[in-house]
Amino acid sequence: MLFCKSNLKILFFLISINCVCQSQKVADSLLVIYEKNKFLSTTEKLELLRNLSFNETNNLQKSIKFAEELILFSHQEKNYLYLYRGYIQKGNKLRLLGELKEALESYFKSLDAATKAKLPTGQGLAYSTIADVYSEFGNSKNAQIYYAKAVKILRKTNDTIGLASTLLNSGDAYINSGNLLLAKEKTEEAKTIFKQVHYESGEAYALGNLGMIYAKQGNDKQAEINITKAIKLLEKIEDYYPICVYLTYMSDIYLEKGNKTAALNYLINSLSLAKTHGLKKEISEANLKLSQLYDKLGKPKESLGHLQNHIIYRDSLKNLETVQKIADMRTDFEVSQKQAEVDLLSQQKKNQRIVVFATIIALGCIAFVAFGLYRRNKFVQKTNKIIDYERKRSDDLLRNILPESTAEELKVNGKVKAKRFQSVTVLFTDFHGFTHYAENLPPEKLVESVDFYFSKFDEIIEKYELEKIKTIGDAYMCAGGLPFPTEDHALKTVQAAIEIASFVEETRRLNAFNETSFEIRLGINSGPVVAGVVGTKKFAYDIWGDTVNIASRLESNSESGKINISESTYALVKDTFDCEYRGEIIVKNKGLMKMYFLNPVQVKKRITPAVSSLLQTTI
Structure with missing residues (x-):
């Protein structure tokens, strides 16, 4: 944790194989390979199981099953590197399920495997995750023991970010136990390291923690200086959530000291910032604390007003907290790329030792040595070509799965900042009765049919400059107005939806007796979203927010062959397209x-030539 009472926790994972952002789409694709794995080599099977466990997000129990299979297979092969990875994956999923005791056992086993694999960074990560679990248990004594072990090992590695993160979490544990001197010492060192490597978010968190330590010590001036510096850095990197939390926490400290005026000012600033940046959770919490504070100040009217606002925002937060955590995650492509190069260079060094050993044995065989050196040189050239090829392939894959501007930002900065778009239009499609088809068709035929439709959908959204987000089974999701904001995103998305519906209907009409002819439902909604990249080895560009959830509900409440749009989208397209009002319909979790x-047939006014052509075809 960064600090008590906040639920804000810094988890800079120490190596790329243990990130917390996954892609269910990748898991679904790998599952096809898994079910036909009789031709896989040992290493390929181990890596496949690791990726399946890592990327499976819809079913955590299923992810744990893959991790356990990876553990069993690694035991059989005596491969301690993958044994370590299997236990880490299992521990992470158990921790997400709240099974802290079982997660702790798995982390201890990952530590044993990392030791046998002679993987210092893995040992440091294992110790750090063990300490984090003890900290969540409230066992500060055990947490500090394992933080100390993690720090000792990580000081001998090149993982400065991991070291600084562990020091910061260690300092936080000392804050919770009341040992402010040691808390300050650990936090100061973490701040120094973060500053040296220009890791601004880490430096900001360290400054924030120092501010709270000073506040607890009664040094209000230093507390405000550090908090102010933290807030400036966080504003620079547009990370507003922790700013609100810091301000709220400072309010708690001053309230405990009896300084209600200072406490009130911090809360008012926190609420104002949260409103400016649309942080619903922080708006809710600030309103609750303001309600409680005004009650203590004897102002029942203000207290009641803030309590009502707290309830309004609280009820809209059922799914937002998880979305925000995912959207705030940072990626580091360079770490995984460098790790691949290190592995290849390590293999070269092993081969060099083999060559040297052979040279010593065959001193009298000059010709043999020359031949060996020749082969070694060829191997190095071949290896370098492999490295160049893999680097180019990584770049091509990155541009294929991310918007070009996002991919370039990831390559240049090693991370991608989450962005908020005030107005985009989200389109969901789903094949009606797909489950029935899936039960009666061979898997190969089903996949071939879905690929046929989705390939055409890809062409259509590219035509209208929309951004494909993802596919989940038979569902297809895209959006207009990002990654570059546009004013006509709603019109373009509606035009694409019309062409998609027309294509599906035409295909069904021409293949009426074909068992893979589907009917489609479409739903469209417009509003604000958060967009960003998740993953450190398997990247995915995704969007989150109520706008996305409502678009999905609109698709579910549509009818076969029809395009169901929300009131917000209707307001943007009503002057161009004729729409039929359906009335108010009950939507799950939304009322x-x-x-x-x-009605794609009736167009109220002239639109782009491309759309006019489409509508004639549809009519």
């Missing part, structure tokens, strides 16, 4: 919502 069916 009554106004919906409209789009």
